[in-house]
Amino acid sequence: MGYVAVQGGITAIENSQKLNRYLRLRGSSAPVSVAQIMDQMGPLVDRVMSEGGLYSPFHAALALKQASGDPLEASFLLRAYRSTLRRMVDSLPVRTDGMRILRRISSAFKTIPGGQVLGSTSDYEQRILDFSLAEETEEAQRAAVRAFAASVATAAGLPDAAPLEPERFRKVVSNLREQGLVAPSPLGDPGPPTDITQESTAFPLDRSGRLQMLARAETGGVLALAYSSMRGYGSVHPTVAELRVGRAQVRIPHPFRKGEAVALGSIVVTEVEIVASVQRLEGEETPTFSLGYGACFGHNEVKAISTAVLDRAMKSPSPKDPAEDQEFVLLHTDGIESSGFCSHFKLPHYVTFQADLDRLRDMRGDRE
Amino acid sequence: MTLQDLLPARGFQYNFAFIDEGAKREVRRALLKAVALPGHQVPFASPELPIARGWGTGGLQVTMSLIGPNDVLKIIDQGCDGSVNAVNLRKLLVATTGVRTTFDSREATLMQSRHRLPEIPMTEGQIAVLQVPLPEPLRLVEPSEVETRRMHAEGDYARMWVSLYEDVVQNGSVSLSWGYPCRVNDSYIMSPSPLPRWDLHMLHQAEHLTLLGAGREKRVYAVPPHTSVRPLEFDDLPFTVENFAGLSCVRCGSTDTFLDEIYDEETGKSFRVCSDSGYCDLVREGKIRVRSAAHA
Amino acid sequence: MHDETVLVAARNIGKTWGPECEECRVRTGPEQGTNICPRCGTVVALRDISFELHEGEILGLVGESGSGKSTLVQCIYFDLDATDGRLFFRGCEDGENVMELPRIQKRRIRGRLMGMVYQNPLCGLRMDITSGANVAEKLLEADVFHFARIRARAGELLASTEIPAAYMDAFPRVLSGGMQQRIQIAKALANNPPLVLLDEVTSGLDVSVQARVLDLIRELQRERGMSMIVVSHDMGVIRLLADRTLVLKNGCVVERGLTDQILEDPQHPYSQLLVHSTL
Numbered sequence: 013m014g015y016v017a018v019q020g021g022i023t024a025i026e027n028s029q030k031l032n033r034y035l036r037l038r039g040s041s042a043p044v045s046v047a048q049i050m051d052q053m054g055p056l057v058d059r060v061m062s063e064g065g066l067y068s069p070f071h072a073a074l075a076l077k078q079a080s081g082d083p084l085e086a087s088f089l090l091r092a093y094r095s096t097l098r099r100m101v102d103s104l105p106v107r108t109d110g111m112r113i114l115r116r117i118s119s120a121f122k123t124i125p126g127g128q129v130l131g132s133t134s135d136y137e138q139r140i141l142d143f144s145l146a147e148e149t150e151e152a153q154r155a156a157v158r159a160f161a162a163s164v165a166t167a168a169g170l171p172d173a174a175p176l177e178p179e180r181f182r183k184v185v186s187n188l189r190e191q192g193l194v195a196p197s198p199l200g201d202p203g204p205p206t207d208i209t210q211e212s213t214a215f216p217l218d219r220s221g222r223l224q225m226l227a228r229a230e231t232g233g234v235l236a237l238a239y240s241s242m243r244g245y246g247s248v249h250p251t252v253a254e255l256r257v258g259r260a261q262v263r264i265p266h267p268f269r270k271g272e273a274v275a276l277g278s279i280v281v282t283e284v285e286i287v288a289s290v291q292r293l294e295g296e297e298t299p300t301f302s303l304g305y306g307a308c309f310g311h312n313e314v315k316a317i318s319t320a321v322l323d324r325a326m327k328s329p330s331p332k333d334p335a336e337d338q339e340f341v342l343l344h345t346d347g348i349e350s351s352g353f354c355s356h357f358k359l360p361h362y363v364t365f366q367a368d369l370d371r372l373r374d375m376r377g378d379r380e
Numbered sequence: 381m382t383l384q385d386l387l388p389a390r391g392f393q394y395n396f397a398f399i400d401e402g403a404k405r406e407v408r409r410a411l412l413k414a415v416a417l418p419g420h421q422v423p424f425a426s427p428e429l430p431i432a433r434g435w436g437t438g439g440l441q442v443t444m445s446l447i448g449p450n451d452v453l454k455i456i457d458q459g460c461d462g463s464v465n466a467v468n469l470r471k472l473l474v475a476t477t478g479v480r481t482t483f484d485s486r487e488a489t490l491m492q493s494r495h496r497l498p499e500i501p502m503t504e505g506q507i508a509v510l511q512v513p514l515p516e517p518l519r520l521v522e523p524s525e526v527e528t529r530r531m532h533a534e535g536d537y538a539r540m541w542v543s544l545y546e547d548v549v550q551n552g553s554v555s556l557s558w559g560y561p562c563r564v565n566d567s568y569i570m571s572p573s574p575l576p577r578w579d580l581h582m583l584h585q586a587e588h589l590t591l592l593g594a595g596r597e598k599r600v601y602a603v604p605p606h607t608s609v610r611p612l613e614f615d616d617l618p619f620t621v622e623n624f625a626g627l628s629c630v631r632c633g634s635t636d637t638f639l640d641e642i643y644d645e646e647t648g649k650s651f652r653v654c655s656d657s658g659y660c661d662l663v664r665e666g667k668i669r670v671r672s673a674a675h676a
Numbered sequence: 677m678h679d680e681t682v683l684v685a686a687r688n689i690g691k692t693w694g695p696e697c698e699e700c701r702v703r704t705g706p707e708q709g710t711n712i713c714p715r716c717g718t719v720v721a722l723r724d725i726s727f728e729l730h731e732g733e734i735l736g737l738v739g740e741s742g743s744g745k746s747t748l749v750q751c752i753y754f755d756l757d758a759t760d761g762r763l764f765f766r767g768c769e770d771g772e773n774v775m776e777l778p779r780i781q782k783r784r785i786r787g788r789l790m791g792m793v794y795q796n797p798l799c800g801l802r803m804d805i806t807s808g809a810n811v812a813e814k815l816l817e818a819d820v821f822h823f824a825r826i827r828a829r830a831g832e833l834l835a836s837t838e839i840p841a842a843y844m845d846a847f848p849r850v851l852s853g854g855m856q857q858r859i860q861i862a863k864a865l866a867n868n869p870p871l872v873l874l875d876e877v878t879s880g881l882d883v884s885v886q887a888r889v890l891d892l893i894r895e896l897q898r899e900r901g902m903s904m905i906v907v908s909h910d911m912g913v914i915r916l917l918a919d920r921t922l923v924l925k926n927g928c929v930v931e932r933g934l935t936d937q938i939l940e941d942p943q944h945p946y947s948q949l950l951v952h953s954t955l
Binding site for chain 1: 394400410423424425426427428429430432433434435457458459462463464465466467468471494495496513523524525526529551552553555556557558559574576577578596598622623638639640641655
Binding site: 542613 | 780805816
C-alpha cells in the first residue's frame, strides 16, 4: 500500500503541475511578457509587492506571470522568495516628506502649502467599459505615447522626469502640529523598530510591529475591517489630512565614511495621514486631534487609507469593536497566512473526521 | 560524499535542508526552551517557506532545523506515507538534504507526521515531529492571545474545565474528538495536535521525544521523554478512545489499530483499513508479529 | 496574628487613582468632603483603612456612594490592587501580607478562603454558561474534578439558596434578578469559604425580593458560621445583618463599633445623618 500509494501520489502531483502549465499557456494568444505586466498592470504589480513584502517590480511581475494573475498566489511566491534572500543592511528611515511627488491631495483644506497635485488617479474616471481596448494595437499604443509627450509643454510635465522640489510640499500634519491641534511627536529616539520577520512577537504589539503587519496585509482584508470601523462598528470618521504617492529615496549608512549616507535608489510609496476624532491624552489639559498613519509599497490608495484608519482604531484605549482589537485585525489580515489556512482544509482530514464520526455515532447510539 | 554532492545540481543553491543556519539555530533555541518547559508554547519567528501556511510549515521548520545527513526520515499524513501532502514534503526534504527515507517507523530517526503517531511505539533516539494547526488548547473558550497567555501563566484553567462540564451535561460525555486537551507534567494544558484519542497514550511516559510545530501561529512546544501526558478527564468519567469493536483491517486483519473508513470506488460498500499504512505493510509482509487479528 | 479568633486583619489599606502629590492627603477626606485632590486630580478612594474581623462575625460597611466601601471589598477580593496597606488571613502564608503575593497565589487564596457576591450579577456570573456551571466553576477552581460530586454539590448549593432543581441547566439570563443573586450566593459558598463578601447584593432588587434574599443570607450564616463583610448604603440592611459596623465617608472610617451602639448613639455627624435618615 505504501509504495503504490506513494507512486500514485507523485504521479498525481506531477500530472497536476503539467495541467497547470498547460492551462497557463493554451489558447491562441501570444505569451504575456514580464515587461508587459510591469508596464501595463502597474497597480497589480504594486499590490503584489506590498503584500509580498518585497519591493521589486520585476519579481512581482514574474510572480504574477507564474500565478496566471492570481494576486494571493503571486504574493505568496514573492514572500517565499524574499525569505531566501540574505539581509545585507538596514536602510535609514525613509523620509517621505522629501519624496518626489506624483500625487498629493488633502481633504482637510481646500488649498494647502505647496498645492494639491491631482496626479494620476481613477477617482474621477467614468466607469464605462471601453470596448475599443479589445482592439488596441502596438502602433496605436506607440502613437498615443508620442502624442502625450508632444502635448505637454515642457519635458518637466512627464512623470519620472526631473522632480518637483521636495521642500515645496510641507506635510499638512506639520502645520496642524505647529498649531497644537495634533499631539506633538514623542520626544527622544524611539529605538530600533521591531522586525516582525526576524523576531517572535507577542500581543500587545508595539506600534512599529503593528504598522509592519499592516504594510504587508492583504488589501481586501484591511479594507473590510476599515470599512466596518468607518461605517458603524467603530468610531473612526477620518479626514484625509494628506495622501501622497511618490518616489522616496532609500539610503543606507555609508560603508566607509562615518556619519554619511549613500542613496541606493528610490521606491514608489503611498502614504496617508488621517485626522480622526478629538482625544484628550493622559496628563494633557487640552484636547487634540488623533492621527492615523498608513503606508505601503507602490501605488495603492485603498490599502493606505484603510491601514491608516486601522492604525487609529487600534490606538483606542478601550477596544470594543473588531477593528479596534489588535489581535483581531493583525492576526486575520495577512493574506498568505489566511489563504494558506483556508486552503489547508482541502488536505485529507479523514483521521480527524473518523474521530468525529466515532463521537457522533457514540452519542447517537448507532454502531456499524 | 560532501555537502556539495547533496545539493541540487542547478537552479537555486539552497542551504542544506533549505532554511539558513541562522534560522535553524533560532528554531533549535526555541526547541530547547520548549523541552525545558514541557507543554509550554514557545514563540519563534517562523520565516516563510515555499509551502503554504497551514500545510505543515511549522513541522517542516522543526525537521529542517534538526535533520542531518545521517538521519533516516519518515513522513506521514493521516498515518500514510503515500498521502499527497506527505509525498510533497518528502520531495522537498529529500531534494534539499538527500537523506535516506523509510516507510518503516522502526527505522526512522526523525518522523514528521500530520495527525497520527505510528502504531508501533517509538523508542529512545527517535524524534516525532508533529504538525500543529492551532497550538492553543484554550482557544476553545477564549479567542484572545493575551488572555490565554495569562491563563497559562496563572494556571487559571477553570474555564476549560467548565466547558467540559457543560459538554457532559449536554451530551452525556465529553464530545471532543481529536486534539483532545492534555495536562503535561501536571502543569501546562497542551493541545497534542489533531491526533485521535487513540494515539494519546503514546505521548504519556514515552521513550521518545515529541516536538510540535505550528508555523502559521509561530509556536513550538515539546513533550520530553518520560513525561506525563494526561487527557483532561473527570475522576468518575474515564477518558475513552475510538471504538472499533468488531471491525478489522481488510488488508492485514489487525483488530487493534486505528482504522480508516473507506468506501469502495466501484461498489460503494464500506470497509476498513489500517490508517498506519507502514504498519499494515509490515504485518502483510510477515515482518512483524501482529498483536491481535481477525485472521492469522 | 496574636488573637486566634481573628480571621482577617487589614492595616492601613489605601487606594488611589492618579499621579498623587504631597497635598492629596490633606486636601481630601471626610473633613474636606471630597475624594478628589484639587491640585493633581487624584482620586483618593480609600485611606488608612484598618480593621479586624473575627471568626463567625459579620462586619458592616456603610456609607454613601463614593465612600469607598465597594472599593475596599474589591481590594480584599483582589479584583483591584490596593495602593497601600497590608492584609492578613489566618492560616495563610505564615502570617505574611497577602497583597504582595503573585497573582497565581492570590488566585488560590481567593478560591479557597473567599466568596464574593456582587451587586450586578453580570459581574459575578458568566451569562454564557448554565447556573450549575457557574457554581461548578468555583468547585473546579478548587480542583474538584469528580463530575457526579460536582453535580451533587452544585445541586445542593442551589437548593440551599432556594433555586428549583430545574434551573440548574438553565442560563442565568432567563432567570429573575433575585434568582441570579441566589446563584451568586450558591457560587460564593461552593468551597465553604471562611469569608464571604457581599457588595450591595440586594440594592437592585424589589423590596419584597430583598427581604427574602436577606433572610436567606442570615440563615445561611447562622447555619454555617462563616465571617461576612456586608457592604450597603442602606442602614436597614446593616442593622439586620451586621454585628459590628464601619462607617465610611470619602474613603475614611469616621466611626466604628457595635452596630447597635452606632444606631442608638451615633457620634460622628455623618453617622448621625445616616441613622436618622433610616426608614
